[in-house]
Amino acid sequence: MTxxxxxxxxxxxxxxxxxxxxxxxxxxxxxxxxxxxxxxxDADKEGDTEQLDGVTFTHHFVDxxxxxxxxxxxxxxxxxxSGEAVVFLHGIPDSWFQWHHQMATLSxxxxxxxxxxxxxxxGQSEKKPGDYRHEGAAxxxxxxxxxxxxxxxxxxxxxxxxxxxxxxxxxxxESVLRYGRGEQHLYHFNPVLAPQGDIxxxxxxxxxxxxxxxxxxxxxxxxxxxPIPDDEFVRVIQEFSYPGIxxxxxxxxxSSSFRAEWLDRRNRLLAMWxxxxxxxxxxxxxxxxxxxxxxxxxxxxxxxxxxxxxxxxGHFWTLESAEETTxxxxxxxxx
Numbered sequence: 001m002t003x004x005x006x007x008x009x010x011x012x013x014x015x016x017x018x019x020x021x022x023x024x025x026x027x028x029x030x031x032x033x034x035x036x037x038x039x040x041x042d043a044d045k046e047g048d049t050e051q052l053d054g055v056t057f058t059h060h061f062v063d064x065x066x067x068x069x070x071x072x073x074x075x076x077x078x079x080x081x082s083g084e085a086v087v088f089l090h091g092i093p094d095s096w097f098q099w100h101h102q103m104a105t106l107s108x109x110x111x112x113x114x115x116x117x118x119x120x121x122x123g124q125s126e127k128k129p130g131d132y133r134h135e136g137a138a139x140x141x142x143x144x145x146x147x148x149x150x151x152x153x154x155x156x157x158x159x160x161x162x163x164x165x166x167x168x169x170x171x172x173x174e175s176v177l178r179y180g181r182g183e184q185h186l187y188h189f190n191p192v193l194a195p196q197g198d199i200x201x202x203x204x205x206x207x208x209x210x211x212x213x214x215x216x217x218x219x220x221x222x223x224x225x226x227p228i229p230d231d232e233f234v235r236v237i238q239e240f241s242y243p244g245i246x247x248x249x250x251x252x253x254x255s256s257s258f259r260a261e262w263l264d265r266r267n268r269l270l271a272m273w274x275x276x277x278x279x280x281x282x283x284x285x286x287x288x289x290x291x292x293x294x295x296x297x298x299x300x301x302x303x304x305x306x307x308x309x310x311x312x313x314g315h316f317w318t319l320e321s322a323e324e325t326t327x328x329x330x331x332x333x334x335x
Contacts, residue, residue: 005266008188014289018192021286023221031217038213038234040241043124044074053104059124064147066140067130073144074124075117079107084177085150086333088116089141091159091183092200092249093216095123095239097232098158101322102329112333115153117144118239119161121251127244132251134160134261138167142175156180156329158318160252163261170272179273180332182280183315185262187270187299188292194258201253209246213237225284225314232319276305276335280328282317283310305335 010018044059051057057078063070076096086106088099096116103114118125120137131137141164145153154177157165162184169176185194203209208218216237220228228236279296281288290310297306309328313320 003267005263007190008292010190010192011289011291014193014286014291017286017289021192021195023218028214028218028221031221032211032214035213035217035230035234035237038237038241041238043242052100053108055104055108057100057103060148061124062144062148064140064144066143067126067128071120071126071130071140071144073117073120073126073141075115075144075148076103077113077115078103079113080111081113083107083111083113084333085113085115085153086329087145087150087153087155088114089155089157089161089165090116090119090122091161092122093212093219093240094158094236097235097239098316098318099156102156102318102326105326106329106333110330110333115145115148115150117141119164121248122245123239124242127248129251132248132255134163134252134256135167135264137252138164139171142168142172145175151175152177154178154180154333156182156332157184158182159184159315166265166269169275170269173272173274176275178332178335179275179277180280180329181277183282183285183288183317185258185265185288186279186293186296187266189258189262191259193287193289197253197258200250203250203253204247209249212241212246215246216240220316223286223315224320225282226312226320228316228319236319270300271302273300273303275303276332277303277307278328278332278335279306279308280317280325281308281310282314282320283312284314287315307331307335 048059090098099116106112107114120126155165169179209215300306311317311321318325
């Protein structure tokens with residue numbers, strides 16, 4: 001029989017942090033006006049390259065078995081093909097670009113092969129209707145990684161990408177060398193912390209995602225602690241502006257719920273992780289209080305090692321605290 005669980009009461013500090021939880025409309029409008037000049041970027045083609053942090057990043061596209069006949073994934077790669085693989089998965093409203101600082105350092109300085117896909121529905125990946133359950137989408141993503149020749153790899157994830165990685169680590173433990181699990185509910189959960197589930201579910205009807213610039217500004221204004229360089233924020237907006245994203249992404253929120261994810265994690269997935277796990281959380285994350293992760297070792301009983309690393313900043317620490325995030329990933333790769 002499936003076991004149910006009680007919500008965790010919010011710590012006093014976290015309870016204060018959720019007072020006036022969502023950002024004021026005038027603050028969102030002000031931020032959106034600041035970036036109203038941003039234009040969509042042209043779509044990439046197979047083999048296109050760009051330079052970031054002095055490193056060459058190459059764009060690829062691959063069709064894998066999945067919805068209908070196939071699912072097309074876009075991914076970006078840097079580093080030697082012979083290097084140990086590190087796969088980076090992004091969250092909402094992001095893309096592969098979320099990890100470009102970490103990918104550049106690891107590939108250039110340490111010889112890792114770094115690969116970052118756009119999740120299905122995001123960026124330049126598939127946006128047609130199909131299976132948008134995280135478990136189903138994760139299986140398609142696993143198939144993509146296998147098709148491009150990855151047999152074993154390290155997983156480094158953030159937010160919604162973490163939800164899919166939870167399933168990959170559980171169902172394919174032979175493939176996951178280490179798991180750097182970022183910014184997602186684990187063992188504890190309280191629905192007060194996840195109002196976005198209902199908000200994003202109705203996005204096609206309310207229009208909350210119809211203006212990509214305003215939507216990105218809304219999410220980042222809500223849960224960012226440290227400033228992000230304007231040029232990087234422009235790219236975040238552009239990567240969420242490809243046609244079809246605002247209709248595809250809400251399908252995830254109509255296919256599941258934060259509560260369902262949490263129950264599945266507690267009832268099935270946590271006990272199935274067999275690799276070293278580094279829990280990475282924003283020290284000042286408003287949606288995932290750091291107090292919820294203090295006993296993470298107890299929650300993942302079959303992993304050989306479980307550690308917790310708090311990054312300076314709020315939810316988007318990959319860009320808020322890029323150097324500290326890179327050091328955390330380097331720590332993972334030594335576990």
